[in-house]
Amino acid sequence: MSKDKAALRSWTKAQIKIGRRAAGPVIVLSVLSALSGAGQMWCMARVLAPILLSSVTDAVSDTGGLPSFIAGFGLFSLLRIATSAGADMLAAQAGDRARRRLRTDILHRVSHHGPSLLRRMHSGALTTLIVDRVEAADGFFARFIPASTLWLLIPAILLVPIALLQGHSAFILLCCGLSVPVCQAVFGIGAAVASRNQFLAMTRLQARFLDRIRGIATIVLSGRAEDEAKKLEQAASDLRQRTMKVLRVAFLSSASIDCAMVVALILVAVTDGRLALHMNAELQAHSISSVEFLTFATSALFVLLMVPEFFAPFRSLALVYQERAHAQGLAAAMLELPELPVQEHSGHSMTAGNGGVSVAFEHVGFTWDPARGQVLHDVSFSVPAGGSVILSGVSGSGKSTIMELLLNFVQPECGRIAIGGTDLQELDPDSWTGMVSWIGQRPTLFAGTLRQNILFAHPTATEKQLMEAVQAASIDKFLSVLPQGLDTLIGEGGFGLSGGQAQRVAIARAWLKNAPLLLLDEPTAHLDPETESEIFESLSRLAEHRTLIMATHSMTTQRIRGQRIELSNGRVQAHRGAA
Amino acid sequence: MSMNRIETDHPLTDRQAIGRILLVWRKRAPALMFGVLLAVVALLCGLALMRGAGLRLAGATVGLVVAGSSVLGVLGGLRVFFRYAERLFAHGAMFRALADLRVWFFRRLAKGSAAGLGFRRSGELLSRLVSDVEALDGLYLRVLLPVVSACIVLPVLFFALAKYSVLVAGGVAVLFVFAAFIFPAMAMKISQRDGGEQLRALAALRVAVLDMTSGIREIRAFGAGHRVVEDIRTVDDQLLMAQSRLMRRSVIAGALSQLCGCLAVLLLLCAVVWGRSIHMSPVVAVGLVFLVIAGFESISGLTRAGVLAGTMGAAARRITASAGHDDPTGSMANAVGYESAPPQGFDVCFEDVGFRWTRNGPVVLKGISFEIPAGAHVVLLGESGAGKSSCAGLLLRVASPESGRILLGGVDISSLPETIVRQKIAWLSQATHLFDDTIRANLLLGRPDADEAALWKALDDAAVGDVVRELPEGLDTWLGEGGVRVSGGQGRRIALARTLLSEAPVLILDEPATGLDSETEQDFLRTLNNISGKRTVILIAHRLTGVETPDYVWRISNGQAESVSQ
CATH class of the missing domain: 1.20.1560.10 (ABC transporter type 1, transmembrane domain)
Known part of the structure; x- marks a missing residue:
């Protein structure tokens, strides 16, 4: 636990370091903006004070300098507007850059660790991480990091002229200002904890929504739509309660700043008011000069106008304080993702000659989940280049696990898999991916056109290569039925195509990829016998001159020559036609 | 659509x-x-x-x-x-x-x-x-x-x-x-x-x-x-x-x-x-x-x-x-003018039903007529795309026929609220979804008030009870997204158990045995034979394996249904 916390802290620290560099110009502009604000207030005080004085005594009418101070007010206003707009723009850019950097990092990690990650995390949860959590971290880089410096810097800078003019007011502001960090520490910690819980609730809610939307037909047809709506209501209300918990504390911390500001404002108004009454009496008694009185009135007005300015940076920090918790939520989620491995010197790269590649399992064992026991025990077999192996066995006997191992999605616990005599682990992963074509029970089709879905396997394929693949997979036979031929739109999950048609798309992909090893994982499990035998025809054409490893329990495969391995509970039960 | x-x-x-x-x-x-x-x-x-x-x-x-x-x-x-x-x-x-x-x-x-x-x-x-x-x-x-x-x-x-x-x-x-x-x-x-x-x-x-x-x-x-x-x-x-x-x-x-x-x-x-x-x-x-x-x-x-x-x-x-709008399918249950009395029986009758999925799409059913008496075990045969699943969809009011009518217990289903229809008919479709939840929660979707014994019975009927019993967390095992934590065949059978669990008198099982090896498939079809005679079972398949004992078999081809004698 403490190790996790340390990792969390070091991640956040590293991010702050990166963020600070981008925040530099934002901080400079914000300080300039605050100083122009002070200039505005001084000019305003310098205009109002003589007017107040003129109603007390006719002695001076120092209105000569007024136009220049009014012009000064205008100039400082423009300067302030320009600097604060600049700071906002730069801050937004910093946030953009940070989000782009983080999103790319996570995408690379997810793509690298791939399917094994999905056994632990719902794709909806991963999507929330990549989209929403990164989006939520924007405020941390754009606003929190500069604000976390400015809340100290700006009040400290503003305190200098105030102290020079009115020591007692500076003291009031300092005391009220110092109470703020204390309150922040008290409320901020609570807010951080509550905010983490809130993000968890939001992630759960999203995953739930996604799952329910995907299965909405099942819900509706079971007559459970109303129940599910109620449960959703429950989940949404849970999210609300958690969010309110965060806000109750977050608002309390901004209320404490309001409170400090109101106290400072009243104290300054009352003490300076008392002093002013005193000075006024002395002026009437001519014990002080009107110039002294003017100086006092200007300073007093200036300080009073500066009170909201002095507290503004505190307020900005309070507004963005929860951003820190969002960033920590992101950090925690990122630490759950495995790191990208350091780029090793790429292992042996392989190029296959024509006619396949030899594959050998040597005493391979594997466990998915220790609670459910080992799923493969001491599995050994070998296929020569261009040979075929049919794996059979009831569902759950370990066929799919062998496929996952061959795809290098997971690595064997013991034993080894040799490819052309070399251990699979020593091969360069990218070159290995290039050597394998895989067709599963139901291919994943992406929303887009049929053409895009086939070209997925080889985006730079020529039209001629594409047409060859289309013919080889017998897609041309059903093209005429589709409204726009190859440019027909397919819905998510292959909506618009039948199971057999979807499988043909997978076969066309494999043709385009043209890899020496072909892995087929129950490719016809969801098809009727007629379609099944047609698909097998296409598949056996595809398997020519390639090494074939197929998991199936269909009878139709008897036409395919090769070894037959029967698996039961993760063990090789029978082995016929061994090479 | x-x-x-x-x-x-x-x-x-x-x-x-x-x-x-x-x-x-x-x-x-x-x-x-x-x-x-x-x-x-x-x-x-x-x-x-x-x-x-x-x-x-x-x-x-x-x-x-x-x-x-x-x-x-x-x-x-x-x-x-x-x-x-x-x-x-x-x-x-x-x-x-x-x-x-x-x-x-x-x-x-x-x-x-x-x-x-x-x-x-x-x-x-x-x-x-x-x-x-x-x-x-x-x-x-x-x-x-x-x-x-x-x-x-x-x-x-x-x-x-x-x-x-x-x-x-x-x-x-x-x-x-x-x-x-x-x-x-x-x-x-x-x-x-x-x-x-x-x-x-x-x-x-x-x-x-x-x-x-x-x-x-x-x-x-x-x-x-x-x-x-x-x-x-x-x-x-x-x-x-x-x-x-x-x-x-x-x-x-x-x-x-x-x-x-x-x-x-x-x-x-x-x-x-x-x-x-x-x-x-x-x-x-x-x-x-x-x-x-x-x-x-x-x-x-x-x-x-x-x-x-x-x-x-x-x-x-x-x-x-x-x-969507208030009435996306033109058939909402809350509209007035529906027959208030639920149907008494649950004989299913297709009368001259014509249908296509889209207005200008190919005709799927051309005036199909057949009858399924309450309690009968029926097989609907046909090739992929013959319109078997469309019949199921029509019966569940997922879509409406272009012509003809469908009767449930003698009442035109278009005059019945959808909720009533879906209470009477349970459908295991090919697209049935397994939720990212426990096995128990997935089953309870079929009948929220089912007790433990009923859950196990449904699992046993679907020939998956032993598998679940062996799982360390039993019914509380998390299925994962789309049932990723169990094998495809097991997931299918859990979905079947959910359908069997429902109290609907009419069950439509759309190719329930796909993804099963032939031995398990035959076991499974035999268990279907044992479903109580009070329930209508409509099995949709592309072929008979020989172990089914249906009362009627209808073959659907060219948008028509013909009775196949046993």
Whole structure:
């Protein structure tokens, strides 16, 4: 636990370091903006004070300098507007850059660790991480990091002229200002904890929504739509309660700043008011000069106008304080993702000659989940280049696990898999991916056109290569039925195509990829016998001159020559036609 | 199908869409209004406090005590209290309203989705459900609240100044109107397009990421990782560009409104210095300067709200569009004129039913007629695409026949509420979804009040009871997304158990044995034979294996049904 916390802290620290560099110009502009604000207030005080004085005594009418101070007010206003707009723009850019950097990092990690990650995390949860959590971290880089410096810097800078003019007011502001960090520490910690819980609730809610939307037909047809709506209501209300918990504390911390500001404002108004009454009496008694009185009135007005300015940076920090918790939520989620491995010197790269590649399992064992026991025990077999192996066995006997191992999605616990005599682990992963074509029970089709879905396997394929693949997979036979031929739109999950048609798309992909090893994982499990035998025809054409490893329990495969391995509970039960 | 119609029919304007959403929030109106009231009180206290502080100091310099310390203290206390109360209350009310909206969205979606999502993307819908709904929280907190407040501040400023000079009051009021209403409205107009663009980009990003995470096997197997990451980054860049365009607009709008505030103070200062005709005591003038500064400060967020409002219109449109209209299939149960009496029996009868999925699509059924008496075991045979599943869909009112009618217990099902039909008929379709939940929760979807024994019986009937018994957590085993934690055949059988568990007298099993090895398949079909004679079982298959003992077999081909003698 403490190790996790340390990792969390070091991640956040590293991010702050990166963020600070981008925040530099934002901080400079914000300080300039605050100083122009002070200039505005001084000019305003310098205009109002003589007017107040003129109603007390006719002695001076120092209105000569007024136009220049009014012009000064205008100039400082423009300067302030320009600097604060600049700071906002730069801050937004910093946030953009940070989000782009983080999103790319996570995408690379997810793509690298791939399917094994999905056994632990719902794709909806991963999507929330990549989209929403990164989006939520924007405020941390754009606003929190500069604000976390400015809340100290700006009040400290503003305190200098105030102290020079009115020591007692500076003291009031300092005391009220110092109470703020204390309150922040008290409320901020609570807010951080509550905010983490809130993000968890939001992630759960999203995953739930996604799952329910995907299965909405099942819900509706079971007559459970109303129940599910109620449960959703429950989940949404849970999210609300958690969010309110965060806000109750977050608002309390901004209320404490309001409170400090109101106290400072009243104290300054009352003490300076008392002093002013005193000075006024002395002026009437001519014990002080009107110039002294003017100086006092200007300073007093200036300080009073500066009170909201002095507290503004505190307020900005309070507004963005929860951003820190969002960033920590992101950090925690990122630490759950495995790191990208350091780029090793790429292992042996392989190029296959024509006619396949030899594959050998040597005493391979594997466990998915220790609670459910080992799923493969001491599995050994070998296929020569261009040979075929049919794996059979009831569902759950370990066929799919062998496929996952061959795809290098997971690595064997013991034993080894040799490819052309070399251990699979020593091969360069990218070159290995290039050597394998895989067709599963139901291919994943992406929303887009049929053409895009086939070209997925080889985006730079020529039209001629594409047409060859289309013919080889017998897609041309059903093209005429589709409204726009190859440019027909397919819905998510292959909506618009039948199971057999979807499988043909997978076969066309494999043709385009043209890899020496072909892995087929129950490719016809969801098809009727007629379609099944047609698909097998296409598949056996595809398997020519390639090494074939197929998991199936269909009878139709008897036409395919090769070894037959029967698996039961993760063990090789029978082995016929061994090479 | 009706689903694409939902997206394209009568697109609402932004205003209509927002109106529709406000309608959903109707019952939250008192709470939302109370939040506005708190906000206004807090604001007025703040204005009075700033003005009071200025008056106090200015008054003292001329020897007067204008605002007493106790008055300032009370104003300050009220201001802090009401500000906190307002924020807490307004946010609470807002979250309730948002939750209402999400549930409303789901209900509406459910009404039109008996046949699944079709071409709609689950990621896109999720985006609407989550981000778009969230974008709408600004509608109340950042638009409605500050606009109402600004409407209160405007007369306060005007009348405070008009006592001394109508001209100055008018000038300040005009500047205020520009800062609080005109610039924000312009920002809204300009950002409408970009706001929609931003939401679209965000949804596109979500869809792209979801495609990647759910298709990761294919992506890895084809070595497409880098390509897909690059594609997603392109979408991400579009999002960032839309966002920074919006950001620039809102910064410019904010600067303009700030400028108005400065001009108002400048105008007031000039009036005080040179306005000989204005009979305003200097003390009052100082108080007014403080008031004007605080007044403009209170609307500093409105221009950004204008930019947001552009986004909100688009969000509202997207939400109402995908939630569909009141009557997406033209067959909702709440319409009047339905037969109120539920059917007594449950014989199924197709009378001359013609059907196609789309208006101009190929004909699927050409006047099909057959009869299934209550309690019979029937097999519907046919090749892929012959129309077997369409028959099931029609019976469940997923779609409506073009001609002819379907009777359930002698009553035309088009005159029955959907809920009644779906209570009587349970369907194990090929697209039946396993939820990311426990086995128990997945089963209970079939019959929420089923007890432990009933669950086990259903699992045993579906020949999966022993598998579940061996799992360390038994019924409480988490199935994972789409049942990823169990094998395909096991998942299928759990779905079957869920169907068997339902109390519907008619079961439609659409190729329940796909994905099973032949031995298990035969076992499984034998268990189907044992289902109580009181229930009708309609088995949809492309061939008979020989172990079935149906009472009737119908072969569907060329859109017609013919009886196959045993």
